[in-house]
Amino acid sequence: MHEQLLDQLKQITEEEQEILKGQSGVDRSLYTSGKNFVVDKDKMLSRGKLIDIRPHTRFVQFPEHTHNYIEIIYMCSGTTTHIINRKVRVVLQQGELLFLNSSARQEILPAGQEDVAINFIVLPEFFHQAFQMVEEDNVVRDFLVGTLQRKHQGMDFIHFQVSDVLPVQNLVENLVWSLLCEEGGKSAVNQTTMALLIQQLSRHTERIRVVGPDQFDRRLLFSVLRYIEDNYREGTLTELAELTRQPVSGLSRFIKRESGQTFRQLLMQKRLSQAAYLLTTTKLAVEDIIAAVGYDNNSYFHRIFKERYGMTPKKYRDAEGAAGKKNESANKDGFFIK
Numbered sequence: 001m002h003e004q005l006l007d008q009l010k011q012i013t014e015e016e017q018e019i020l021k022g023q024s025g026v027d028r029s030l031y032t033s034g035k036n037f038v039v040d041k042d043k044m045l046s047r048g049k050l051i052d053i054r055p056h057t058r059f060v061q062f063p064e065h066t067h068n069y070i071e072i073i074y075m076c077s078g079t080t081t082h083i084i085n086r087k088v089r090v091v092l093q094q095g096e097l098l099f100l101n102s103s104a105r106q107e108i109l110p111a112g113q114e115d116v117a118i119n120f121i122v123l124p125e126f127f128h129q130a131f132q133m134v135e136e137d138n139v140v141r142d143f144l145v146g147t148l149q150r151k152h153q154g155m156d157f158i159h160f161q162v163s164d165v166l167p168v169q170n171l172v173e174n175l176v177w178s179l180l181c182e183e184g185g186k187s188a189v190n191q192t193t194m195a196l197l198i199q200q201l202s203r204h205t206e207r208i209r210v211v212g213p214d215q216f217d218r219r220l221l222f223s224v225l226r227y228i229e230d231n232y233r234e235g236t237l238t239e240l241a242e243l244t245r246q247p248v249s250g251l252s253r254f255i256k257r258e259s260g261q262t263f264r265q266l267l268m269q270k271r272l273s274q275a276a277y278l279l280t281t282t283k284l285a286v287e288d289i290i291a292a293v294g295y296d297n298n299s300y301f302h303r304i305f306k307e308r309y310g311m312t313p314k315k316y317r318d319a320e321g322a323a324g325k326k327n328e329s330a331n332k333d334g335f336f337i338k
Helices: 003-010 014-020 124-132 139-148 166-181 187-202 215-231 237-244 248-259 263-281 286-292 298-309 313-332
Strands: 051-055 062-067 070-077 080-084 088-092 097-100 106-108 116-122 157-160
Touching: 003 070, 003 116, 003 166, 051 166, 070 080, 088 157, 116 124, 124 187, 166 187, 215 237, 215 248, 215 263, 237 248, 237 263, 248 263, 263 286, 263 298, 263 313, 286 298, 286 313, 298 313
Parallel strands: none
Antiparallel strands: 051 116, 062 106, 070 097, 070 116, 080 088, 080 106, 097 157
16 A cells, blocks of 8 residues: 555544553444444445545554444555454454455454554445456456345355455545545445445455355355356256255255256346346347357246336336436536536
8 A cells, every 4th residue: 555545544543543542442432323333324424425545543452242234344554453243263364354344243353553454344335336347257347246235144244355466455445535535426436436446356266265154055156156157158066066066956056046047047037137148239130149148948938027127128128328428418418417
């Protein structure tokens, strides 16, 4: 991280000054108004903001708490130790990211002066818009969206060990700089930066640290999603079972239990989303797109596409094209949706 930026983040805050003077523990009134320790978005975010940052409070053990927003922790220098859901210990090293959803229970052990972490406070709406800007579905986006929406039980956090991935480091630093400067008109820039960050993380799924008692299940689920991402046109459950060395029947039950959908449903979901992407980004004929995503029955494709999107492929292309022109016109006039 740039030295000037890091020096600014290292400064002792007023809260930390009180702790160093002998204050016992954190002042909960700074974080919540309720009896339970739920860090409140209304305390952390100014009205109308969807995202902001604050330095992690050092020199004290931060007691167990939850958040009513999405938290991303970036380790600028040093390390911090996090206890997740009372049983999983995550040591966050310099340059690493920790994503926590609102259901995760978190305790943080005391950090020293050189242990500088940034907490991103993010409302779900900001993530939703940012994900829409990613050009096509990918493993990290699908899994992270599901995690944030509690679709994958037991996956309350994701730890990205990406300290040596330069594009990720540059994007995080850009986002920190933008939010610290607090200049007007940065909303669209920050959303774009977040979308690019998610896109970069999606290329480094091997850097996701999977921990906890269900380590094998999580690794297997990632293998399933990655297989579907790479083989949605002709992939089969039998081939996947062979690659993962699992019995077909057992793997089928596992996928249903962990994702809430069957292998066939996941495959169809990926094919349809890819078709929607091609409809809005290319001029390929609908028939060619149907073949490109792995279907040879046009009438069947039209039926399942309409069931998911509420309109035919042609109407979907026309509707998305019209929306794109409207947004382009608005952007030229200087208007952005926050």
